[in-house]
Amino acid sequence: MVSVLVNGRVCKDPKLVEANDFFFSGLHLAGNTSNAVGSRVTPVGVAQIGGLNALGITAARIDFAAWGLNPPHTHPRATEILTVLEGSLKVGFVTSNTENRLITKVLQKGDVFVFPVGLVHFQQNVGNGNAVALVALSSQNPGVITIANAVFGSNPDIPADILAKAFQVDTNAIYSLQSKF
Structure with missing residues (x-):
């Protein structure tokens, strides 16, 4: 039997695929935010769900301590869409080098915000309690x-x-x- 690689990952024979190849359990668990920035990202990508290989999507849970920060970062290969599940987040991104304009907004539970591919962006909890967000990215390998x-x-x-x-x-x-x- 020859292994076929797609995007650097072994593709499983479709006849051997099972439900667990498309399953992850763990997003209900809070991430440990006792670090210098007060946030923790729990990724759900092809490393966690093999069945995502070649589907072009990933997800993550982001936990924030009070005033915790997901520091300025970029995803060179993906647009990100974020939904606030708990708390209030100040989010923002900077437009391209020609303008360097900061686009920012404070989000509440249930609000959604989009960060365009490749732009520097951040999220910060602006409350005294914990905050939680769920994100989806438009690539199986968004990079960070x-x-x-x-x-x-x-x-x-x-x-x-x-x-x-x-x-x-x-x-x-x-x-x-x-x-x-």
Whole structure:
């Protein structure tokens, strides 16, 4: 028997497919938000549901502690649609480099917001209680680039003089930021 790869994943023989190939249990469980940013993303992609392979979608649950943040990030291969299940979230994205305009809104339970493919975006809980959101992404491999982690936590480090010039700050500020990642 020859294994066939699609999108880097083994495609299961359709005659051997079963319900568990299209199933995930766990989105009812709160993610641990006791971290530096106060949020946790629980992904539901092809790694969790093999049957998603080649279907072009993924999902995730995002849990937020009070005032927790899903930091500025981008999905280079997917548009994201977010639904607030509990709490209130301030969400936003920045338009392309030509304008750098911030589009932002405070969402309540049941509200939906769309983040266009590739744009830097964020979500922040603006309440004193926990918040929960469910997201869907238009790719089985949306990718995620968290801006601060990528810039200040690269391995090896981006040279401090380059970042200092780019951010127009002193190199000591860059060293301080890099030490946090």
